[in-house]
Amino acid sequence: MKNKKWLLLMALTLVLSMFLAACGGSKNEDKPAADGDDKDNEEATEEKQHPKDEDGEPDAEQVLYLAESAAIPSVDSSIVEDQVGFNVLNNINEGLYRLNQENIAEPAMAAEEAEVSEDGLTYTFKLRDAMWSDETPVTADDFVYAWQRAIDPATGSPYGPFMMSGVVKNATAISEEKMEVSELGVKAVDEKTFEVTLERPVPYFLSLMSFGTFYPLKEEFVTSKADAYATNSENLLSNGPFVLTKWDGTGDSWTYVKNEHYWDAENVKLDEIHVNVVKDSATAVKLYQDGKLDRAGVSGDLAMQYRDDAEAVIQPETSVFYFKFNQERGGEKTPLANENIRKAIAKAFEKNDMADVVLANGSLPANFLVPTNFAFDEDEKDFRELSGDHLEYNVEEAQEHWKKGLEELGVDSLKLEILGGDTELSKKMDEYFKSQLETNLEGLSISLKEVPFSVRLDLDGNQDYDIQVSGWGPDFQDPISFLDLFVTDGTNNLMSYSNPEYDKLIEDSKGELALKPKERYEAFAKAEKILLDEDAAIAPIYQRGLIFLHKPYFKGLVDHPFGADYSYKWAYISGK
Amino acid sequence: MVKYIGKRIVYMFITLMLIATASFFLMQTLPGSPIASYNKLNDTQKAIVEKKYGIDKPKPVQYAIYMKNLAKGDLGTSFVFKGKSVNDLLATRLKPSLILGAQAMVFGTIVGILLGMLAALKHNTFWDYGSTFFAILGISIPSFVFASLLQYWIASEWHLLPVGLWNDGWKSSVLPSLALAMGPLALSARFIRTEMIEVLNSDYIILAKAKGANGFEIAFKHAFRNALIPLITVLGPLAAGLVTGSLVVEQIFAIPGIGEQFVSSIMTNDHATIMGTTLLFSAFLILVIFIVDILYGIIDPRIRVAGGKG
Numbered sequence: 001m002k003n004k005k006w007l008l009l010m011a012l013t014l015v016l017s018m019f020l021a022a023c024g025g026s027k028n029e030d031k032p033a034a035d036g037d038d039k040d041n042e043e044a045t046e047e048k049q050h051p052k053d054e055d056g057e058p059d060a061e062q063v064l065y066l067a068e069s070a071a072i073p074s075v076d077s078s079i080v081e082d083q084v085g086f087n088v089l090n091n092i093n094e095g096l097y098r099l100n101q102e103n104i105a106e107p108a109m110a111a112e113e114a115e116v117s118e119d120g121l122t123y124t125f126k127l128r129d130a131m132w133s134d135e136t137p138v139t140a141d142d143f144v145y146a147w148q149r150a151i152d153p154a155t156g157s158p159y160g161p162f163m164m165s166g167v168v169k170n171a172t173a174i175s176e177e178k179m180e181v182s183e184l185g186v187k188a189v190d191e192k193t194f195e196v197t198l199e200r201p202v203p204y205f206l207s208l209m210s211f212g213t214f215y216p217l218k219e220e221f222v223t224s225k226a227d228a229y230a231t232n233s234e235n236l237l238s239n240g241p242f243v244l245t246k247w248d249g250t251g252d253s254w255t256y257v258k259n260e261h262y263w264d265a266e267n268v269k270l271d272e273i274h275v276n277v278v279k280d281s282a283t284a285v286k287l288y289q290d291g292k293l294d295r296a297g298v299s300g301d302l303a304m305q306y307r308d309d310a311e312a313v314i315q316p317e318t319s320v321f322y323f324k325f326n327q328e329r330g331g332e333k334t335p336l337a338n339e340n341i342r343k344a345i346a347k348a349f350e351k352n353d354m355a356d357v358v359l360a361n362g363s364l365p366a367n368f369l370v371p372t373n374f375a376f377d378e379d380e381k382d383f384r385e386l387s388g389d390h391l392e393y394n395v396e397e398a399q400e401h402w403k404k405g406l407e408e409l410g411v412d413s414l415k416l417e418i419l420g421g422d423t424e425l426s427k428k429m430d431e432y433f434k435s436q437l438e439t440n441l442e443g444l445s446i447s448l449k450e451v452p453f454s455v456r457l458d459l460d461g462n463q464d465y466d467i468q469v470s471g472w473g474p475d476f477q478d479p480i481s482f483l484d485l486f487v488t489d490g491t492n493n494l495m496s497y498s499n500p501e502y503d504k505l506i507e508d509s510k511g512e513l514a515l516k517p518k519e520r521y522e523a524f525a526k527a528e529k530i531l532l533d534e535d536a537a538i539a540p541i542y543q544r545g546l547i548f549l550h551k552p553y554f555k556g557l558v559d560h561p562f563g564a565d566y567s568y569k570w571a572y573i574s575g576k
Numbered sequence: 577m578v579k580y581i582g583k584r585i586v587y588m589f590i591t592l593m594l595i596a597t598a599s600f601f602l603m604q605t606l607p608g609s610p611i612a613s614y615n616k617l618n619d620t621q622k623a624i625v626e627k628k629y630g631i632d633k634p635k636p637v638q639y640a641i642y643m644k645n646l647a648k649g650d651l652g653t654s655f656v657f658k659g660k661s662v663n664d665l666l667a668t669r670l671k672p673s674l675i676l677g678a679q680a681m682v683f684g685t686i687v688g689i690l691l692g693m694l695a696a697l698k699h700n701t702f703w704d705y706g707s708t709f710f711a712i713l714g715i716s717i718p719s720f721v722f723a724s725l726l727q728y729w730i731a732s733e734w735h736l737l738p739v740g741l742w743n744d745g746w747k748s749s750v751l752p753s754l755a756l757a758m759g760p761l762a763l764s765a766r767f768i769r770t771e772m773i774e775v776l777n778s779d780y781i782i783l784a785k786a787k788g789a790n791g792f793e794i795a796f797k798h799a800f801r802n803a804l805i806p807l808i809t810v811l812g813p814l815a816a817g818l819v820t821g822s823l824v825v826e827q828i829f830a831i832p833g834i835g836e837q838f839v840s841s842i843m844t845n846d847h848a849t850i851m852g853t854t855l856l857f858s859a860f861l862i863l864v865i866f867i868v869d870i871l872y873g874i875i876d877p878r879i880r881v882a883g884g885k886g
Contacts, residue, residue, distance in 0.1 A: 070840075071832075074658035081613045156625040158613030165618070176620040231659045250657050250665045252832030253743065276741050278830040282724075286732050286739045287830070454608035454845045461614075491616070 056555070056574035062271045064554065064573065065294050067278040067287070071252055075244065076230035077215045078150040081158040083565060089212040090564030091256060094240040096125050096143070096194070097209035099560050101570055105207045105477075109138060109216065109239070111192075120201030120515050127192040130263040132218055133238040140188035142216035149222075150213050152181045159213040163475065166510075167205070169197040201514035204478035211475065211563050215239075241268045241569040252277035256568065269556075269572035285549060294554045294573075298547045300424050303361035306547060313550045314362035316543070318371045318561040319473035320482070323418075323539040326465050328496035334466055335414050337496075339536065340405030345444075345467070346391045346532075346539030348398035349436040355542045358432045359425070362545025367392050369528055370479045371543045374561050377521045383479055387525040390532035391539055395440050402441045413443035419465040422450045429469065460494055468495075469541070474562040479524040480509060481562070486531055486538070497537040502530045551576075584869070588862050595858045596646060596851070600639055603847055610655040610845040629655065631847075642851070651855070652848035656841065662852035666834065670856070672742055672749075673826070673833035677819030679753035684760030685811060691761070692768025692803075697795060699773055707765055714762025720824040723755035727828065740830040752829045756822055760814055764807055771803030804875050812868035816861040 068084050075088050098108035107113060111128035130138045150160030151174050161175035169185025185197035198205065208214060218237055225235045233247040233254065241262050247254035256273040259265065278284040281299045285306070288296035298306045306312050323345065327337040335341050351365030364372070367389035375383040406412055420430040427450055434446040451459070459465050472492070474481035485492040487503050505527040513520040531537050550557075553576040558567040611617070611625055626632040630641060645652060651662035688711075695707040730751060731739040737751050738744045775781060776799055784794055823835030834853065841849035 067830075071657075073656045076658060079658050081616075153620055153624045156621070156628050158616050158621075161618060161621055162613075162616045175618060227659055229659075248668060249660050250654075250668050252830070253741075276743070276830060277832065278740070279836070280827050280830065283727070283740050283828055283830050286727060287741065290732060290735070290739045292739060292741065452843055454606075454843065457614070458607040458609075 058269050058572045058574050059553075059576050061576075062269055062573055064270055064273045064568075064571065065292060066273060066275050067284050067293050067296060068275055069277070069279060069297065071250065071277050072247065072254065074230060075236060075247075077146065077212050077217060078155050078157040078160060079230075080212055086212050086564040087566055088244060088254075089215065090240070090560075090566070091242050091568050092236070092238045092240045092244045092259075093212070093215045094130075094262075095209050095211070095215045096127075097206055098569075099210050099558075099563070099567065101556075101558050103558070103560055105210045108210075110209075114206065120203075121198045123196045123198070123205065124189070125194045125196075127194060128263060129192075130239060131261045132221075133243050133259055133261050134221070135261055136218065137191075138216055138218075138239050139191045140194040141191070142218050143194045143214075144186050144188050145219040145222075146215060146217035147186045148181045148184055149217060151175055151184055153177050157213070159211075159475075163208060163211060163213050166199055167202050167208070169199050171199070200510060203514060203517065203520065204476050204480070207477040207562075238262075241265075241567075242270075242273070264569075268569055270568060273568060288549045288551075294551045295557075296549045298549060299361065303359075303547045306549060307360065307362065309549065311549050311551065313548050315546045315548060315559055316362065316364070316373065317473070317545060318374045319471050319544040320366055320369060320371050321469060321471035321541045321544065322366070322369065323541065324460075324465075324468040324470045324495050325497075325536070325538065326463055326468065326495040329463060329466065335405075335409055335411075335416065336466060338405045338408055340401040340408060341414070342536040342539070343391075344398045344400075344402035344405055344441055345437060346398075346536045347394045347401070348440040349433055349541075350393050351541060352393075354429070354432060358428055359542065361547050363542045364545060366540040366543045368540055369531065369538070370482050370524070371474075374474065375477060375479045378517045383521065383524065386521055387528050390529065391536060398440060399442075402444075406443065413445070415445050415447065417447045417449055417466045419449045419451070419456060419459060419468040421456065421469070422452050426450060426469065433469075463494055463496070470538075471544070477562055479521070479528075480506070483509075483524060483527050483531070495537070497535070499530060499535055499537075502527055502535075505530070581870075584866055588866060591862055592855065592859060593643075596643065596855055597639070599851060599854045600642060601635075603850055604635060606842075606845055606847075608845050610847045612656070612844065629653070646855075651852035654841075654846055654849050656844050656846045656849065662848045665837070665849060666852055666856055669832060669834045669837045672831050673819055673822060673835060675749055676752050676756055676822055676825070676831070676833065677815070679749060680756035680818055680822075681760055681811075681815050683753065684757035685764050687757070688761040688764030689768050689800075689807075692765040693772060693795060693800065695765065695769040696772035696776060696799070697791070699776075704769075708769070711762040711765040711769075714758040715766070717758070718824075719755050719758055719822075720828060722758050723752065723825045723828045726751045726755055740828070742831050748829075748831070752822070752825050752831060755825050755828075756818055760811065760818070763810060763814065767807045767810065768800075768803050771806055772799045775799040775802045801875060805872065808868055808871055808875070812864045813861060816857070816864045819860060 068087070070082070070084050072084050072088055073082055074080050074085050075092070077089055077093065080086055080089055094108045096108065096110040097105040100106045109127055109130055110125040112126055115124040116122070127138065127140060132138060147164070147168070149155050150157045151164055151171050153175055161171065164171035165175060166172060170179050170183045173179040174181055174184055187195045189195050216239065221237050222229050228235050230236055232249040233244045236244055238244070238259050239262070241259055241264070242256035243259045245255045245257050253274070253276045255275070258268050258271050262268065278287065281297060281302050284293060284296035285298060285302060287293045298312070307314070325336040325342045325345070326334055328334060351367070355363045355365045368384060368387065370383050370387065372382060372384045377383065377386060406414070418430055418433060420426045430448045430450060434448060437446055438444055449465070456468070460468060472482060472485060483506055484490060486497055487493065487506050488498040505523045509520050509523050513523055532540065553573050554571065555574055556571040558570060559565060560567065610629070610631070614622065617625060623632065630638060633641070642652070649663070651666070654660050654662055654665055657665060691707040691710065695704040698704050727739055730736050738748050742748050776794070781794060781798055784798055822833060823839050826833040826836040834856070837849070838853040841853060
């Protein structure tokens with residue numbers, strides 16, 4: 001009997017200690033949860049940017065420890081298609097232009113600003129005296145080779161044709177094997193002069209020059225390595241601020257070492273950056289607290305727990321998430337082909353709570369497609385100021401549209417499916433939508449389909465869904481990066497949306513308005529209004545933000561709104 | 577015996593081929609394309625990329641090519657890690673998983689057996705209850721919970737061992753191994769206890785006691801050996817599972833292992849890697865079952881692996 005009591009006591013103690021341990025991860029347990037006050041959050045966002053100011057002298061030891069969320073699949077600039085790969089490329093290589101600390105594309109391998117012909121079709125770049133890490137010069141031929149390799153169908157580059165088609169002369173025809181690679185509109189005028197001929201004037205062309213696909217490649221090196229090129233750090237050549245080392249091609253760790261042959265090496269302060277793949281956010285936070293990481297991403301439930309931490313910084317992103325309304329499924333029109341039904345759903349869910357309470361990671365509610373703080377007109381005015389808000393939350397209006405829509409369809413209730421991701425956060429979001437929409441729109445019943453990303457791509461490709469939570473991050477700095485998605489038969493449209501007026505505005509922005517920046521931006525604003533207010537083809541939800549724990553001594557990190565996420569070129573350690 | 581082993585090896589190969597065939601065709605039913613950027617490519621590009629990876633051919637042809645390459649030991653090229661062979665990928669990723677699995681198995685089994693024996697020998701005492709309680713905890717609480725607890729207390733709070741990552745030599749392997757060891761530890765403790773209690777009450781032990789055999793002799797020479805058979809039956813597959821299925825623990829400790837790789841290859845439709853990993857796991861399991869069968873014969877001479885005349 002005595003033994004039994006003792007056993008019970010021990011069991012209770014153990015169970016209790018487990019609960020305590022499980023609750024023990026946070027130092028902010030008693031901090032209040034988000035109160036949904038937008039203004040407070042905006043202020044907090046502004047305060048919580050990275051410690052970019054160059055205050056304090058760099059320490060003697062300049063070694064940084066970072067984490068990535070996935071391994072590197074490839075660092076071959078023609079083949080790279082994932083974010084980690086582009087991040088690595090951006091730090092070990094350099095194109096004609098590089099995004100500077102203010103995220104403006106400025107000459108990098110180019111010695112000066114490009115010379116542009118009057119018709120906006122020819123760009124001439126004078127190259128600076130720069131070297132590859134094997135101490136050979138970077139030449140115009142390196143660019144010609146890299147661009148031709150990226151468009152060559154035999155390379156199988158995902159981004160080459162995607163970025164060059166309709167931009168660089170003959171790129172489309174070459175990618176479709178209707179023309180020879182040598183006919184691409186690029187030329188080495190001499191060793192240090194590179195000339196590009198465009199298909200049409202492209203106002204954002206220079207911002208493309210900082211994108212990984214357009215980086216130079218030394219032909220002799222690439223061909224000598226053949227299939228082994230860029231499969232590990234030995235088979236790589238750098239012309240950027242760092243050299244990649246200790247990467248075996250499949251492993252979960254690698255190191256960047258300062259490239260002494262980089263043209264701007266004197267402004268690169270970090271000597272080494274050690275990177276490990278850490279997929280679990282809780283582990284990343286523990287490693288950060290243990291001093292093994294200088295920066296750690298915080299996601300999921302942890303984001304809410306840590307967003308008020310003294311070392312938490314919010315990194316606003318330029319990815320926007322929205323509902324795609326599929327108007328045709330299995331060859332038949334869906335109820336979402338009805339404009340009133342789309343408008344009703346688009347206005348029937350509260351976005352502030354969604355961003356502040358459900359996501360709680362620095363994301364902003366979105367009443368737009370083109371994100372804030374991303375595209376600016378010639379007067380440096382944010383495109384958002386020009387275009388304003390669309391499809392705001394408004395239950396009364398939503399209910400009116402709903403009633404009208406149901407009447408038009410001749411029904412008094414509807415069953416719809418929301419297709420979403422299978423992550424914890426996606427599931428939480430989907431539950432929120434279901435509850436909001438079913439509460440606000442009488443007669444609507446929502447079923448949720450939560451599947452892995454590859455399955456979602458498949459269902460999207462076959463237009464086998466009603467409503468899908470979808471998102472887009474830009475590859476270059478121009479509203480067209482978003483607005484082009486929804487033209488008739490656009491690659492991302494896949495929901496049978498079509499509006500000739502919208503198509504014409506987008507087409508004009510590429511043609512007759514290409515060299516008229518003011519009119520072009522006005523056309524974009526008009527297009528966004530048609531897409532959202534008039535047609536409710538999609539329903540914006542939020543613009544993503546991320547929370548990181550970031551050591552105060554880690555300064556000068558630059559995060560980019562498009563292309564690669566980060567530049568470590570100007571980063572340094574001060575006061576560790 | 578040699579004939580038996582030879583026959584078993586042939587069966588093992590046949591089993592493996594059947595698994596390869598089944599998983600090859602099952603994998604074709606996975607939705608989505610293995611080409612990550614499929615939506616970005618135009619039709620010409622899609623055709624070229626599909627040709628490059630050999631997925632443009634009819635399924636039976638793809639199958640024939642796969643099996644031919646497999647016979648040569650070539651598991652193909654990863655769709656995700658561009659230009660990398662699956663063989664290389666598995667080779668680099670297998671090592672950490674093997675180390676963790678082996679350590680967990682050895683530690684878990686030895687401690688478990690000792691606990692189980694203690695419980696059996698001290699039946700219905702504090703030691704018995706204590707070890708049973710421990711075993712129940714080990715079985716009912718998943719390894720990732722132990723992993724989080726160990727990580728929190730031993731690494732984060734007391735700073736005795738690393739929180740995670742695979743860059744601190746043997747120290748990096750201690751906590752994940754301990755977390756993984758809880759399963760085999762609990763299982764072996766429970767099995768040994770039950771079996772030994774039964775054996776200890778059997779007539780031949782009573783006879784041995786009557787003949788004056790001491791406790792140590794009874795425990796190790798008579799009872800333990802008989803209790804081992806059922807234990808080995810369950811520990812075999814568990815060993816294979818430990819090496820190959822430690823994905824959550826690998827993720828918690830940020831260890832570049834194979835379990836974690838397997839899951840991400842499924843999520844990305846990396847056909848060649850899924851196949852390679854499935855085959856590796858299967859081979860492991862088949863081998864373990866084979867070893868278990870051989871061990872039966874060694875532990876209990878009444879079991880004749882080769883059939884024969886007994």
